[in-house]
Amino acid sequence: MNQKKKQIIDAAQRLFIKKGFSSTSIQDILDEAEIAKGTFYNYFSSKNECLMAILELISEEIIQERIHLAYGKERDDESVFAAQMAVRFNIDKKHNLMALFSTVRGSEDKDLQAFLDKQYVMELHWVANRLKEIYGQEIDSLSYDYAIIFLGIVQQAAYVVKRTKPSIDQTEAMIQFSLNRISSLIETQSGVGNAFFHEEDFYKFLNVEEPSLDVLKQQIVETLNEINEARFPEKEYYAFIIEELQREKPRMVLLESIFLTLSKEVEGTINEGKIRKVSSLAWRLIEREKRKRLK
Amino acid sequence: MNQKKKQIIDAAQRLFIKKGFSSTSIQDILDEAEIAKGTFYNYFSSKNECLMAILELISEEIIQERIHLAYGKERDDESVFAAQMAVRFNIDKKHNLMALFSTVRGSEDKDLQAFLDKQYVMELHWVANRLKEIYGQEIDSLSYDYAIIFLGIVQQAAYVVKRTKPSIDQTEAMIQFSLNRISSLIETQSGVGNAFFHEEDFYKFLNVEEPSLDVLKQQIVETLNEINEARFPEKEYYAFIIEELQREKPRMVLLESIFLTLSKEVEGTINEGKIRKVSSLAWRLIEREKRKRLK
DNA sequence: AATAAAACTAGACTAACAGTATAAAGAAAT
């Protein structure tokens, strides 16, 4: 990411945390970032867009952290899932984001609304798939029902906990509470009744086709090419990844491992952002491949 | 309620529905209500306060409607509860309030936040008590857990339904879905494990003591006295209520019936608002008495 | 090194807005 843009985002984030979103004026951001107004509007067309950029970064951070947590562990390990769920709350806490998110939840800005809906559905997909991995493929048709119920419990519990016991960190306990309830639900009525929610519903409302595997691959290669320059020591990684993706059956295990190393390698460098992006693309690819092979 | 105040609230509500909360300026409200700026600030110190007044009215409307639905029915009738839950969604729909509520959910205004928290906790209390009535007093210690889970499911489902199938009215189906899940949860694990949430937690965070029965009675009498003027035909009702409340053991069944008739009687008159308020106070009183007698 | 293109700065400017203040007209109460 561009240095100025990063500078703006950092400043904005500091201020949003400190003063809240709506009490932070654009002028405040200009002062904090020590840039001119024109520069700001060169990168963002509004405060909302700046906010979206921040939220996107955080979202990538969450995905990244979840990958690390899962690495090397069994996919049906419930405690891994619990830890992965906790990531969102911890990162929110770290960035004091709760307030930010809710600021934005009720915005009347169409773009922002669409952006949040999209993030929400991505989370929903992820939860549904993880539940399937943990409780078995037989819950398949009900996995979205369960995902919605689970997210409902977690969010509601978080809301209440935050207001009743803001001092103590109850994140773990709260997630465990929600997990107990959802697993109790799943165990007693798996396969019973019809699903109320279906995967297809979400594609429709997101207005996106699930991208094909080939499209995903191409996006990864493209992004890699953008950063693939001789002077970087990670050059071999990039070459390998691109090569591997061309294969008939890319060895996903290898790729997963490479991305993990790579994302540590570039931590703090200029490429961090792009690698994070490419890595989250790759993760989706890997997920999809695994699912395909299960069927 | 004062005529000018009502005029302002009506205008504001129309505009909030039409244009959204944050896109409605105070000037817009002045134009719509055909009043001067000074008048507005005479009644509300900000747009937020005006909004709170609107939300409060709606909240009373919901309580009122729920009372009507329950009247004469068994307290453990699940379908009554389903209908009562639907009230909130239908009224929200009627006033196009979904947007309004979420607009406000993330506000950084302290007062507004406190106001919403309070409304939320009142809803939570109500749900917890209704669940106890429906599924038996033995779920007692867990009733807040269940209430939170239930509200979580309902809200999440509503959020998703609104985005996936905004055209069809799925309110009933969605509530039934949530009810099925919560009753399945309750039946399979009632009495098992410790409660995660407790009634006391909410008193603490609301910074309110649960008002004593006497305080409730007093509030009712006071409000009644404010409207108890000779020229109103409902004079006998008021006198009777006040008298009945003085008794050692007020006959709650009588009072409930009187309030029901009374609230119909004053519909559309100048006293409607006050009666609604007094009626919701009385309802809490009646609830409390019934609970006391069960123990 | 010269030049062209871009990114950036500083600040002026407009328009919308919240909220305060005031003076005068009108209504209600005593």
Place this chain on the structure above:
DNA sequence: ATTTCTTTATACTGTTAGTCTAGTTTTATT
């Protein structure tokens, strides 16, 4: 009849988002 409260109309202050322009600095290209 007089006082008190409410309402109006309008002016004023101060803040904000966003546009625009003219000039400067940085970066890439030849």
